[in-house]
Amino acid sequence: MQKIDINCDLGEGETSADCQRDALIMPHISRCNIACGGHAGNLDTMQLSVDNARKNRLIVGAHPGYPDRENFGRRSLDIGFEHLLASVGEQVRRLQGVARAAGTQLDHIKLHGALYNDAEANSELAENITAFVAAEFPQLKILGLANAQMEIAAQRYRHAFIREGFMDRRYLNNHQLAPRAMENSVIADTELCLEQALRLATGQIFQSISGDELQFSVDSICLHGDNTNAPSIAQQLVRYLHLHDIKVRQ
8 A cells, every 4th residue: 555644734823722623633644843933832832742743653843934923934034044044943953852852853844834935936045944954953854845946955965855745735837836825726625635635645647726737746745734624634635545545654
């Protein structure tokens, strides 16, 4: 049976109740990316998220973003590479300490929100972040968008990279994500999301936002945890993939 990794961004709330909701998703995924205080999250949510991830045997990674809690890291910040990299390093080390205290270790880094999008579109930013991760966190893989700038930079640095695809986002013809501002860039229909996840997992042809044919495979599929129906969608995804002889990797 073929296997696929399912990842989810978690720990982005402020309370234990938020973490309990996240925990409902965990039995159905294989990897989680935990917010570490930049765009969201605090010491309590990090500790609870790591503990819940351990109980569910999940691979745990850091989810740093622009240090902009007011805008949830969804706005690009022009703060200079030095300041940005210092913030990313501080966020990752903060979660590393929490994980170490819980008797586990981090596996990867996935950027959040505007920082993710900026790095995937800007080769200079991707180069700087990848060089920083390779030097400061050589043991941590980078989880990023397939076919974009972070993957190219990771290849140059020979740094381990996990190619990510999105089940609920439309793609442009160049394999990049269609900007959220574009009409129909987000797939709201669950059945269509499940079908796109299957096609990404197996490298089958699927349609771009303009209706053209695309074809590439990914190592991991992102399930958005901030969707109120995320636990149900996660369960449906596992069931749908299993019907097609694909198992969520553990």
